[in-house]
Amino acid sequence: xxxxxxxxxxxxxxxxxxxxxxxxxxxxxxxxxxxxxxxxxxxxxxxxxxxxxxxxxxxxxxxxxxxxxxxxxxxxxxxxxxxxxxxxxxxxxxxxxxxxxxxxxxxxxxxxxxxxxxxxxxxxxxxxxxxxxxxxxxxxxxxxxxxxxxxxxxxxxxxxxxxxxxxxxxxxxxxxxxxxxxxxxxxxxxxxxxxxxxxxxxxxxxxxxxxxxxxxxxxxxxxxxxxxxxxxxxxxxxxxxxxxxxxxxxxxxxxxxxxxxxxxxxxxxxxxxxxxxxxxxxxxxxxxxxxxxxxxxxxxxxxxxxxxxxxxxxxxxxxxxxx
Amino acid sequence: xxxxxxxxxxxxxxxxxxxxxxxxxxxxxxxxxxxxxxxxxxxxxxxxxxxxxxxxxxxxxxxxxxxxxxxxxxxxxxxxxxxxxxxxxxxxxxxxxxxxxxxxxxxxxxxxxxxxxxxxxxxxxxxxxxxxxxxxxxxxxxxxxxxxxxxxxxxxxxxxxxxxxxxxxxxxxxxxxxxxxxxxxxxxxxxxxxxxxxxxxxxxxxxxxxxxxxxxxxxxxxxxxxxxxxxxxxxxxxxxxxxxxxxxxxxxxxxxxxxxxxxxxxxxxxxxxxxxxxxxxxxxxxxxxxxxxxxxxxxxxxxxxxxxxxxxxxxxxxxxxxxxxxxxxxxxxxxxxxxxxx
Amino acid sequence: xxxxxxxxxxxxxxxxxxxxxxxxxxxxxxxxxxxxxxxxxxxxxxxxxxxxxxxxxxxxxxxxxxxxxxxxxxxxxxxxxxxxxxxxxxxxxxxxxxxxxxxxxxxxxxxxxxxxxxxxxxxxxxxxxxxxxxxxxxxxxxxxxxxxxxxxxxxxxxxxxxxxxxxxxxxxxxxxxxxxxxxxxxxxxxxxxxxxxxxxxxxxxxxxxxxxxxxxxxxxxxxxxxxxxxxxxxxxxxxxxxxxxxxxxxxxxxxxxxxxxxxxxxxxxxxxxxxxxxxxxxxxxxxxxxx
Numbered sequence: 001x002x003x004x005x006x007x008x009x010x011x012x013x014x015x016x017x018x019x020x021x022x023x024x025x026x027x028x029x030x031x032x033x034x035x036x037x038x039x040x041x042x043x044x045x046x047x048x049x050x051x052x053x054x055x056x057x058x059x060x061x062x063x064x065x066x067x068x069x070x071x072x073x074x075x076x077x078x079x080x081x082x083x084x085x086x087x088x089x090x091x092x093x094x095x096x097x098x099x100x101x102x103x104x105x106x107x108x109x110x111x112x113x114x115x116x117x118x119x120x121x122x123x124x125x126x127x128x129x130x131x132x133x134x135x136x137x138x139x140x141x142x143x144x145x146x147x148x149x150x151x152x153x154x155x156x157x158x159x160x161x162x163x164x165x166x167x168x169x170x171x172x173x174x175x176x177x178x179x180x181x182x183x184x185x186x187x188x189x190x191x192x193x194x195x196x197x198x199x200x201x202x203x204x205x206x207x208x209x210x211x212x213x214x215x216x217x218x219x220x221x222x223x224x225x226x227x228x229x230x231x232x233x234x235x236x237x238x239x240x241x242x243x244x245x246x247x248x249x250x251x252x253x254x255x256x257x258x259x260x261x262x263x264x265x266x267x268x269x270x271x272x273x274x275x276x277x278x279x280x281x282x283x284x285x286x287x288x289x290x291x292x293x294x295x296x297x298x299x300x301x302x303x304x305x306x307x308x309x310x311x312x313x314x315x316x317x318x319x320x321x322x323x
Numbered sequence: 324x325x326x327x328x329x330x331x332x333x334x335x336x337x338x339x340x341x342x343x344x345x346x347x348x349x350x351x352x353x354x355x356x357x358x359x360x361x362x363x364x365x366x367x368x369x370x371x372x373x374x375x376x377x378x379x380x381x382x383x384x385x386x387x388x389x390x391x392x393x394x395x396x397x398x399x400x401x402x403x404x405x406x407x408x409x410x411x412x413x414x415x416x417x418x419x420x421x422x423x424x425x426x427x428x429x430x431x432x433x434x435x436x437x438x439x440x441x442x443x444x445x446x447x448x449x450x451x452x453x454x455x456x457x458x459x460x461x462x463x464x465x466x467x468x469x470x471x472x473x474x475x476x477x478x479x480x481x482x483x484x485x486x487x488x489x490x491x492x493x494x495x496x497x498x499x500x501x502x503x504x505x506x507x508x509x510x511x512x513x514x515x516x517x518x519x520x521x522x523x524x525x526x527x528x529x530x531x532x533x534x535x536x537x538x539x540x541x542x543x544x545x546x547x548x549x550x551x552x553x554x555x556x557x558x559x560x561x562x563x564x565x566x567x568x569x570x571x572x573x574x575x576x577x578x579x580x581x582x583x584x585x586x587x588x589x590x591x592x593x594x595x596x597x598x599x600x601x602x603x604x605x606x607x608x609x610x611x612x613x614x615x616x617x618x619x620x621x622x623x624x625x626x627x628x629x630x631x632x633x634x635x636x637x638x639x640x641x642x643x644x645x646x647x648x649x650x651x652x653x654x655x656x657x658x659x660x661x662x663x664x665x
Numbered sequence: 666x667x668x669x670x671x672x673x674x675x676x677x678x679x680x681x682x683x684x685x686x687x688x689x690x691x692x693x694x695x696x697x698x699x700x701x702x703x704x705x706x707x708x709x710x711x712x713x714x715x716x717x718x719x720x721x722x723x724x725x726x727x728x729x730x731x732x733x734x735x736x737x738x739x740x741x742x743x744x745x746x747x748x749x750x751x752x753x754x755x756x757x758x759x760x761x762x763x764x765x766x767x768x769x770x771x772x773x774x775x776x777x778x779x780x781x782x783x784x785x786x787x788x789x790x791x792x793x794x795x796x797x798x799x800x801x802x803x804x805x806x807x808x809x810x811x812x813x814x815x816x817x818x819x820x821x822x823x824x825x826x827x828x829x830x831x832x833x834x835x836x837x838x839x840x841x842x843x844x845x846x847x848x849x850x851x852x853x854x855x856x857x858x859x860x861x862x863x864x865x866x867x868x869x870x871x872x873x874x875x876x877x878x879x880x881x882x883x884x885x886x887x888x889x890x891x892x893x894x895x896x897x898x899x900x901x902x903x904x905x906x907x908x909x910x911x912x913x914x915x916x917x918x919x920x921x922x923x924x925x926x927x928x929x930x931x932x933x934x935x936x937x938x939x940x941x942x943x944x945x946x947x948x949x950x951x952x953x954x955x956x
Contacts, residue, residue, distance in 0.1 A: 071562075071563045073559060073562045073563050097565055097567060098565070099565075100562075100564060100565045101564030101565035102565065106563040106564070108556070108559075108560050108563075112555075112556040112557065113556045113559070114560075115557045115561070115575050115578065115579070116557070116579070118574070118578065126564055127561075127574055128565075169564065173564075349790075349793070353790075353794050353797045357794070357797065357798055361806055364806050364810035365806070365809065367810045368809050368810045368811070368812060369811075370809065370813075477936065477939065477940070478932075478936055480882075481882060481932050481935040481939055482932050483886050483893075483928070484890065485889075485893050486889075486909060486924070486928035489912065489913070489916070489924045489928065490924065490925065492916060493916060493921050493924060493925070497921075498921075592799075593798070593799040596799040596801070596802070597800055597801035600799070600801045600894070601801070601893070604893075605913070615802065615805065616805065616895070616896075619808070619809050619894075619896060620895055620896075627805075627806070627809065631798065631803075631806060634798065634799050634802050635798050635802075638796075638797050638799060639797050642793075
């Protein structure tokens with residue numbers, strides 16, 4: 001009953017809205033005091049049905065914690081602040097527990113995420129009753145999985161088969177929001193393309209896909225929008241084609257630098273390194289590495305604002321030059 | 324695409340047979356070594372079994388003494404005696420106990436039955452309690468449940484078996500009078516007339532003593548394993564699919580910790596037997612353990628050697644069961660995939 | 666998703682590292698306190714004069730009082746004094762036997778790791794053998810071979826306790842040997858001894874010390890058990906096991922204090938040493954310590 005309620009939903013309300021999400025860890029200092037270590041700060045993101053949003057950023061920038069926060073599986077010592085909404089409903093832990101695995105599904109990366117002592121079929125069926133065994137058999141067939149896959153233990157699956165079993169969990173749940181975390185590393189190009197096509201298909205069927213990746217090229221070719229992640233927050237949300245057009249179409253200095261760092265665009269490294277979560281700069285997170293930073297940037301963090309059909313977190317981002 | 328053949332019962336059967344064979348050979352080599360070592364040790368002892376034997380008979384002449392020595396083969400060199408003993412052993416003759424004046428094998432058979440009842444109770448009880456506590460500690464890591472139980476386990480592992488036995492004896496037998504003070508059967512009643520509940524009545528305290536002291540090991544081990552499991556990627560994914568608490572435990576926790584726990588429990592027969600020796604002595608329970616300490620104190624060499632060999636056999640069977648268990652139950656090992664990388 | 670896992674782990678680890686610093690201080694303080702307590706018990710046992718445990722038939726079989734906190738035994742000896750003396754005997758025997766056993770363990774462990782495959786196989790078989798005989802049985806056998814008494818007890822405990830340390834050292838040495846920096850040192854022409862002293866020893870020493878200390882509780886418990894069975898020390902030496910064995914005779918006559926207090930003292934001592942070892946492990950080698 002309740003489920004139907006969400007399903008209908010208002011098309012204008014985003015499927016997932018993340019407003020000012022911050023995640024921090026409780027840690028102990030040398031002294032006996034507790035201290036909070038901020039790993040995600042003031043993150044904003046909206047995801048609509050029917051689109052793929054890629055969250056792209058260097059490894060270690062905390063983007064996977066975003067997935068954990070949405071699913072309600074943050075480690076015990078982490079605390080989240082801010083607001084998560086699913087179809088307009090506030091995602092409180094109780095709702096998260098209810099929705100995760102049914103409405104919101106995670107597609108993890110590797111065979112490590114399957115219980116080594118449980119057969120693939122039982123794992124795909126999941127813990128909810130009644131078990132969707134019939135549907136699952138049909139789905140396995142559709143995914144080109146051999147008939148006896150369901151009797152396999154994870155170690156007996158090839159990488160590609162394991163991936164399809166993992167994807168099948170999201171499809172079986174008929175989830176509306178799919179969060180795929182680094183789905184491609186370790187796969188051959190064909191496998192990666194096939195997997196991404198599967199996600200494209202899901203989005204075209206009216207679901208929403210959040211694709212967490214550090215591979216910008218793949219993100220550009222499959223996603224609708226790209227959220228550039230830096231040091232625990234999203235600094236720019238751009239349409240995928242902006243990345244195709246080049247740095248002028250992009251809004252944030254980091255995105256531009258990222259574009260220039262791509263092999264086909266000159267392979268130009270970005271000076272400096274990402275700040276460690278314990279020593280985040282006071283103002284704009286990118287300011288210490290930004291060539292255009294001003295005293296204002298070091299004082300105050302810019303907030304997210306709309307610009308040219310995207311969003312950006314920079315005081316100095318502006319309209320396209322010569323236009 | 325690499326795809327393993329799923330069912331190869333013939334290959335699997337062959338592998339288990341091979342495992343069994345390897346383990347049996349190892350066990351036989353160990354038993355042989357133990358027979359050699361224990362015989363050497365006993366031969367080297369300054370305690371003279373003939374003297375000990377004669378003390379029970381009274382004054383004898385030097386001739387009679389020499390006769391007894393010859394009868395026992397004490398006039399031959401140790402190597403010859405060993406071969407003689409081993410030969411008899413292989414024909415099922417463990418010799419005659421000096422203390423009980425009966426065949427050693429018969430004593431072992433009778434005593435082992437008593438000890439087995441005791442050890443089985445303690446093994447099952449400590450295994451179940453220990454495993455359950457370990458799971459609780461692992462699931463509630465660093466919460467108060469874990470803190471309390473863990474400290475209890477540490478404390479219990481510092482308690483000597485015999486002292487706990489003494490305290491229980493004081494409390495339940497002497498003070499409250501709920502249980503008999505000793506002996507595995509009531510005194511003055513024929514063995515055949517002893518009822519099962521009377522046996523159980525005598526078994527309760529020693530079994531309790533033994534189980535209380537063996538569960539901390541399995542509990543701490545299971546805790547560690549459960550923490551490992553709970554930190555694994557597949558638990559993260561299961562949680563992302565909405566599994567929590569009991570469901571999570573039954574579907575993944577139990578599945579991934581029960582085998583190591585069972586293996587450990589089988590591999591702990593040595594500690595179990597050692598504990599039984601002490602518990603039986605405290606409660607004057609007529610098992611192998613009390614026979615062992617009596618044999619050692621009374622210089623009853625045939626019985627001492629017999630029990631040593633038998634206890635080694637007992638421990639080795641447990642170790643073998645532990646080894647085989649992995650081979651039979653773990654799907655990876657069962658299909659002969661080398662473990663590694665995880 | 667590996668990302669989540671890694672991040673999760675990184676964060677977990679980072680968090681734990683921070684927690685270590687304060688656990689470390691705590692462990693250090695605890696270690697010091699435990700050490701002082703143990704030395705006090707031990708010292709008291711040694712310093713107590715023989716007169717304090719003299720027989721005194723007038724005051725025999727007294728229940729605990731201010732004069733005799735643990736009561737007196739059937740010969741009127743003060744049980745507290747006897748326990749303290751007995752404890753120092755038990756601790757000495759346990760520690761001496763453990764030290765011998767630890768030396769055996771480190772020798773056999775390094776031999777297994779550094780020697781040929783055949784030697785390794787033989788040593789593994791030997792370890793299996795030691796684990797195949799119940800320790801209590803083997804100690805009784807050795808004690809019988811050496812004519813009972815202190816020597817047998819020491820030899821028995823020393824002969825049975827080295828296996829776990831040998832395994833640990835073997836694993837450590839094997840792991841160290843495969844390390845890059847060892848290979849680099851060898852390329853640079855450093856001698857075996859130099860590598861041993863500069864690279865192996867600093868890693869092995871803490872493991873050895875912790876392994877040794879954690880052997881003490883087991884050794885002391887075995888000592889007490891075997892003495893209790895009547896194989897160890899002679900009744901004149903008041904080891905805790907012997908006091909408890911004596912108490913067996915008087916259980917039904919209501920002299921509960923003879924069994925309860927010495928046993929408690931034993932449990933406390935063993936527990937103190939066990940905690941000392943675990944805390945020391947936290948100080949020396951936080952990652953291998955289980956929480």
